[in-house]
Amino acid sequence: MHLLSELDRIQPTAVLIEGPADATPEIRHLVHRQTRPPVAILAFTAELPVRTALWPLAEYSPEYQAMKWAAEHSAEASFIDLPSLVMIALQEQRDLARQQERPTTVDTPAVNEPDEQIELLTREEKEAIFSDQQQGSLYNKIAQLAGEDDYEMYWERSYEHNLNPDAYREAILAFSEQMRELTEEQEKIHATVEYAYNAVREAYMCRKIQDAIQQGHQPNRILVICGAYHAAALRTSVHIMTDEEMKTLPQRPTRLTLMPYSYYRLSSMSGYGAGNQAPYYYELMWQQMKLGALDELPHLYLSSVARHLRQSGTHRSTAEVIEAVRMARSLAALHHGSSPVLRDLRDAAQTLLGHGDLAVVAESLAHINVGTSIGYLAEGVSQTPIQDDLNRLFKELKLAKYKTTVATELVLDLRENRRVRTEAAAYLDLNRSFLLHRLKLLGIGFARLKSSGQEQASWAEQWILQWSPEAEIQVVESTLLGETVEVAAAYVLQQKLEACTTIDEASRLIVTACECGMVTQLENARQTLQRLAVDNQDVIQIASAAKGLSTIIQYGDIRRVQTGPLVPLLEQLFMRACLFLTDNSQCQDEVAAEMMSAIHELNTISLDHNEEVDEALWLHELQQLMSRDDLNAKLSGFACSLLMERNVLDAAQAAAEVSRRLSPGVPAELGAGWFEGLSQRNRYMLLSRISLWEQLSDYIDALEHEDFVRALVFLRRAFSTFAPHEKNMIAELLGEIWGVHAEQVAEVLTEELKAEETKMIDDLNDFDFDDF
Structure with a gap:
């Protein structure tokens, strides 16, 4: 209100505002009747790596109100700070200078610090000490002298609530002059980077004020809106930047755009240094x-x-x-x-x-205090091409209502909706999915995918959508990758394909291309995977890649993807996995868990694609894995369970294998480890074979004490995965075998452990096989 009163009193013909000079054309968009603050001016470099600079505006910002007043009173409004291409270049040089500064001796003690604490500090550290102690403590001291807890409360009570005419302007000018007197001399002595940066900015702003006077505006009809610190310097025009000095300023090509902002990002809670608490x-x-x-x-x-x-x-x-x-x-x-x-x-x-x-x-x-408001810009107002494209897609796919700072869940059904008339409506959720996956690929933090709860994740997707200024910045930065979301996403995916080195990664990129609906990149990813698969012998990686292809081939029609070219590649991967299965099964127990998962995936593929892959070869390799004694016993047991499940082994063959693996002469860790692998599949099949449990009971009875302890480690691990009702069924079986009532066995198995029994089990957790 102080500013509006001053504007009404002076009736300026020129309103000059601290802000990037090259953003002056954006003022007409900022004062557009449909613009709703908070909004921000965003400058970003036109080449990688991207650097950005932001100038946020709230409804109550003096800069915003000054623009609106100028528009309503036909006054000229313009920004007078350094252009963004110079501002960002100077900021880069400032950061570089700080990194390159070497330690130097501090000539004078830090304020309020004893002399004996002086030590070698970098200039950056000196500047930080000076900034904190000379400025920060000065602001805090002012608040303390005024009886306030912090400087913000002092400012609000002393300035914002002071409604006396002219009091605010005079107080601000006096405050600026006194602050500069207290800080400027020390800044010059320490040659701070920040002092040089501000001096360049103020010289440029003085030049812009001089330009306004030369254009015919009377000095007493020019009003400058700037930060309190700069007010005294601009009022006296200490130094006006010359043409020669302007030519020496560094530049980095930049682009400008406007973007909606949020009050959270405008607050100091988000880490914004110039923000306020509320x-x-x-x-x-x-x-x-x-x-x-x-x-x-x-x-x-x-x-x-x-x-x-x-x-x-x-x-x-x-x-x-x-x-x-x-x-x-x-x-x-x-x-x-x-x-x-x-x-x-x-x-x-x-x-x-x-x-x-x-x-x-x-x-x-x-x-x-902070609020959840997010600003709004009229459609097409000073947007980059990719922003325009995204806004168009949001409107077309009915996602505009989700452009809010409040997290909202969206459930998509990717299947064709046959109850609607148009193709766009029939595939609305599918096209939404394509867009959200593309934004995810671009690293734009708008959509987060949740697990659908389905094992194969075929047709349903659950997303959490939440817009933020960070997401808007990420969209703007993506302009350097392409002018539309699709082109930018295709560029990123192609870059990932060119950097891809493993078949597992290539398979994931095929899935990504499918999820994003990118046909060209899908073919490129297929070729990349085929090239990398030629020499790969890692069954774990091959199985992972084959699983991704299998999912796409099974459900690709839902995403309207032609999966025919992927079938030969799946056949190739499956055959390689079969050929190298036994070689990869000569592994330690640490790797066996991953191998079991890979074998499970390959077995699922052989069932789901039995017409495409060589199922007979797979069953032959499983039999080799089951029967060979030089391979990991746990994997051999797992292979046996798969063959039993698929009825490849008849009862006699299964009994013979169980008898061979659980014979008294088999080392404890091998026998128990084999049973652990066997128990990972089809529990009901195992529980229905009483002969297996009789053989297991006889095997355990035949073990010596030390061998029993060794076997117990594996058996505990195997039975820990059984459900309570499965354990009850085991109790019934053991009751029959031991000739006791099942209830007695169950009671013994489920009763609380005694202290000595608990200690024995704890000792098993620290069991060291090297002791034997």
Whole structure:
């Protein structure tokens, strides 16, 4: 309101605003009637690596209100700070200078630090010390002298609530002059990078002010909107940048765009250095000032907190709100303030509405202080091509309503909807899926895929959608990859394919291409996988790659993908896995779990694609794995279970193999390990074969004590995966074998362990085979 009053008093013909000079053409978009702050000007480099610079604007921002006033009063409005191409280049040089600075001796002690603590510091560390102690402590000292907890509360009470005519402008100028006197001399002595950076900016801004005067604007009809620190320098025009100096400024080609912003990103909670604690609160204050009802702000704020508490299930009465307002006013009076500031309102809310407990009102305070608002720009307003394309797709696919900071779940059914008339409507969810997968590939944090709960994840997808300014920035950065979402995603996928080195990775990229609906890249990925598979002998990797191909071939028609070219590749991978199965099964137990998973995947493929793959070869290799004694016993047991499950082994053959593997002469770890592998599949089949349990019982009875301890390690691991009802069935079988009632066996198996028994089991966990 102070600024609007000053604008109305001066009636300037030129309104000059601190901001990138090359963004002046964007002002007409910022003041567009459909624009709804918070919004931001975003500059980004036109080449990789991408660097960005942001200038966010809230509704109450002086810069935004000055633009609007100028548009409404036909005044000229322009930005006067360094152009973005210079600003980003200078920032890069500043960062580089800080990295290259070498340690140097500090000539003077740090403020308020004893002499004996002086040591070798880098200039960057000196600058940080100076910044923290000279500026940070100075701001804090001002707040302390004023009796405030922090500088923000001091500023609000001393400046924002001061509604006296001309008081704000005079106070700001005095504040700027005194701050520069206190800090500028030390900055020059220490030759801080920040001082040089600000000096260049101020010289350029002075030049732009001089340009406005030369264009015919009277000095007393020019109003400059800038940060308080720069006010004194621009008022006196200490140095005006010359043409020669301008030519020496570094540049890096940049592009500009506008983007919606959020109050969370505008707040200091997000880490934004120039942010404040409560952007939405200050919007409420701004609105009350416009209405001339600033004294009603405490009622509005505290009643909003109470309303949010009620919505979350915590009831607070009107009387408590009234008492909270009274308390806030009392706290303000103790600070000689006319109206409560944010700290007064928060304390009153915690005391009266939270009953002294901050946790009760913390969420409500965050909601009222920061807010969930996200800005809006009119369609097509100063957007990059990829932003325009994404907005078009959002509208076309009816996803625009999900462009919110509140996380929302979206469930997609990828199957054709035959109840609608148009093709676009019939495949709406499928096209949504293509877009969301492409955004995920581009690293745009808008959509997160959840597990669908289906084993094969065929036709249903569950997404969590949440928009954020970070996502908007990521979209803008993707402009360098392509002018549309599809082109940019295709570029990223092709880059990944060119860098791909394993068949497992290539298979995942085939799945990605299918999920993104990219036919050309799908073929490129197929060729990449085929090239890498020629010399690969790792069955675990081959099985993983084959699983991805199998899923696409089975469900590719849902995504309208032609999977015919993938079938020969699946056949090739499956054959290689068969040929190298036994070689890969000569492994330690540490690798056996991964191998079992790979064998399971290959067996599933042989069942699902028995017409395409060589099923007879697979069963032959499983029999080799089962019968050979020089391979991992656990894998041999697992192969036996698969063959029994598929009825390749008859009862006599199965009994013979069990007898051979569980004979008294077989080492304990081999026999028990083989049973562990056998027990991983089809438990009901195992439980139906009483002869197997008789052989297992005889095997255990024949073991010596030390061998029994060794076997117990494997048997505990095997039985730990059995469900409670399966263990009860085992109890019944053992009861029959041992000639006792099943209930007695179950009671023994399920009763609580004694202390000595618990200790024995704990000792097994630390069992060391090297002791034997």
